[in-house]
Structure formats: structure tokens, C-alpha cells
Amino acid sequence: MLIDSHCHLDPTVFGGDDGVDDAIARARAAGVDRMVTIGSGYGFESAERALAVARRHPETVRASVGLHPHDAKLATDASLAGLIAMADAPEVLALGEMGLDYHYDSSPRDQQRHVFRVQLRAARARNLPVIIHDRESAGETLAILDEEGAWETGVLYHCYTGDVAAMEQIVGRGGYVSIPGIVTFKNGETMREVAARAPADRILLETDSPFLTPIPFRGKRNEPAFVTYVAQKVAEVRGVDVTALADQAAENTRRFFRWA
Ligand SMILES: [Zn+2]
Ligand SMILES: [Zn+2]
Numbered sequence: 236m237l238i239d240s241h242c243h244l245d246p247t248v249f250g251g252d253d254g255v256d257d258a259i260a261r262a263r264a265a266g267v268d269r270m271v272t273i274g275s276g277y278g279f280e281s282a283e284r285a286l287a288v289a290r291r292h293p294e295t296v297r298a299s300v301g302l303h304p305h306d307a308k309l310a311t312d313a314s315l316a317g318l319i320a321m322a323d324a325p326e327v328l329a330l331g332e333m334g335l336d337y338h339y340d341s342s343p344r345d346q347q348r349h350v351f352r353v354q355l356r357a358a359r360a361r362n363l364p365v366i367i368h369d370r371e372s373a374g375e376t377l378a379i380l381d382e383e384g385a386w387e388t389g390v391l392y393h394c395y396t397g398d399v400a401a402m403e404q405i406v407g408r409g410g411y412v413s414i415p416g417i418v419t420f421k422n423g424e425t426m427r428e429v430a431a432r433a434p435a436d437r438i439l440l441e442t443d444s445p446f447l448t449p450i451p452f453r454g455k456r457n458e459p460a461f462v463t464y465v466a467q468k469v470a471e472v473r474g475v476d477v478t479a480l481a482d483q484a485a486e487n488t489r490r491f492f493r494w495a
Contacts, residue, residue: 236268236485237466239459240413240492241332241366241393241441244272244288244296245281248445248456255288258444259295262459268295268485270459271492273366274321275301275332279309282321289326297494299329299366307342307350315350319357328492330358331366332393335379338370348379355383364389364491370396377404386410389491394443395429402429406437411491413439416449416461419468431472439491440465440484 239262249255262270274285282300289298300321302310322330333354335347342350358365365385369376369392380390386408395402395412402412414430417423430438442449442465444457449464470480489495 237266237462237481238440238485238488239267239270239442239444239462240391240439240484240488241415242270242272242444242459243276243281243285244270244444244459245277245284246288247277247284249458252291256291258458258460259292262462263295265460265463267459267462269488269494270296271328271488272296272298273301273332274298274327275366276303276305278306279314279318282318286321286324286326293326297328297492298324298326299331300327301331301333301354301366302350303332304334304336304347304351304368305339305341307346310346310350312353315353319354322357322361322363327363328494329364329366329389329391330354330361331391332368333365334368334370335372335376336368336370337372337375348375351376351379352383355379355385359384359388362388364391364493367392368394381408391439391491393441394447396426397429398425399428399432402433406434411437411439411487413441414465414469415441415443416447416457416465418472419450419464420453421450427468427472430469435483436487438469438484439488440469440481 274282448457
């Protein structure tokens, strides 16, 4: 089994509902059995749209809902509460992506922290795992996860770009890391090292489509079908068979998201 644990199947970037359905069909044809579409990162409405895709593809797709740190500036307590309430839908497996992004600083940092903590508390109250986006927060994301007791219900660092030492901090706390197509990039040496050394039971695979298109498709819009290239490269650096690696990552994904 092969799963894309993190894609943004948003109709606004995939050419409408038909474009999303076509991308899912191409993924199935490429041997991708399941996908988690992330309802976070394209404004508040991306959660609603992700849920709609999951409802249209009950065999293949589940959703997460959340507010991305880029969009933290859009949040009011009421709008955030409305978003979080969507997590009660059975198609929603997690809250996120959420976290801190001090690279782009698209929202003021105090707002990023506030929106992050509100979502962590909501996930804990609902016994849901969380998907973390962390960019250049210099350990602050980890500190907040510790303070909020987030590890109890499950923490996944998506598009993991830290080094091996930081990865060990995450898995040491019971967390998971997800490897994107950067692992195929020429300058992806650190990620290949992480992919090689992450414990077998903590590694997930993702595309983060429509971005981060793996080699050999760089320059093209990314899509879930291309998680096959991520799997191939991760298997190569770990020195294992690609089918076994895909199965192991799929098992980890299902355990993390509690997706039978
Ligand atoms: Zn992200
Ligand atoms: Zn993402």
C-alpha cells in the first residue's frame, strides 16, 4: 500500500472539482491507494473544500482541517472555533497543518503563537492528532508542543526539513516525520540523511502537492501520483525494497491518523 500523507487537493489550484478528481484518478492509476488532503493553507475556506473532496472520495481520501500560520492574521476567536468544529466530521482525521513560520512571517508572530495554541488545545480536547508546519522557529514550535502536552494525541512534522539531531528530538517524544519530494532534489542532502536514519516506524511519505514537485517533474505542478518518486528515493537511501518501504510508511500513516 502507498499513501500520500499530505497533499492539498484544493479545487482552486487543481482546476475545479473535475481537476481534483482527475488528479485522484491519476494517483490511483500510479498505485497510490490513499491520500490525506490538508484543509489548511489557502485561507479559512480551504478546510471546507478539503472536507468536500474527502466526502466525494470515501474510499480513498480523508481530510484534516486547520489554520496555517500564514493565515493566522485572518483569525478571530469565533472564526477559529467554527473551523475547529469541522473536525467533528467523521472524514476529518487530524487538525492542521498548524504551527509557526518565521521564514515568511506572513502573520505577526504573537498571532501565529496564539492560533497555534488554540488549535493544539482543541486537538487535545478531541483526542485528535496534529500536523505541524515549522519553518525557522528555532525550537519554539517544539517548546509549545511540550507546554501544551500535544504529544499525547499524536504529532506529525510534515515536510520535515530539520536535521537528524532535531528529528531525534521529535521521535524521542513519540512524534512522526513526513518526507516530501525535496528528498529527490540535488540540494536535498540533509533530508536524505534524515530519511535514511529516521526509525522505520516513524516515517511517512508526502507530496505537499501542488508544491515541491519531485525530480523528474520539477517545474510541473505536483500531485499525489508523484509520491511514488518520493517512496523510490527514500527506499534507495534506506537500502530497502520500495514495496516494503511503502507498506511500512502506509502502516505508520494509518496508525498515526487512526485510519483503519
Ligand atoms: Zn506546510
Ligand atoms: Zn502543506
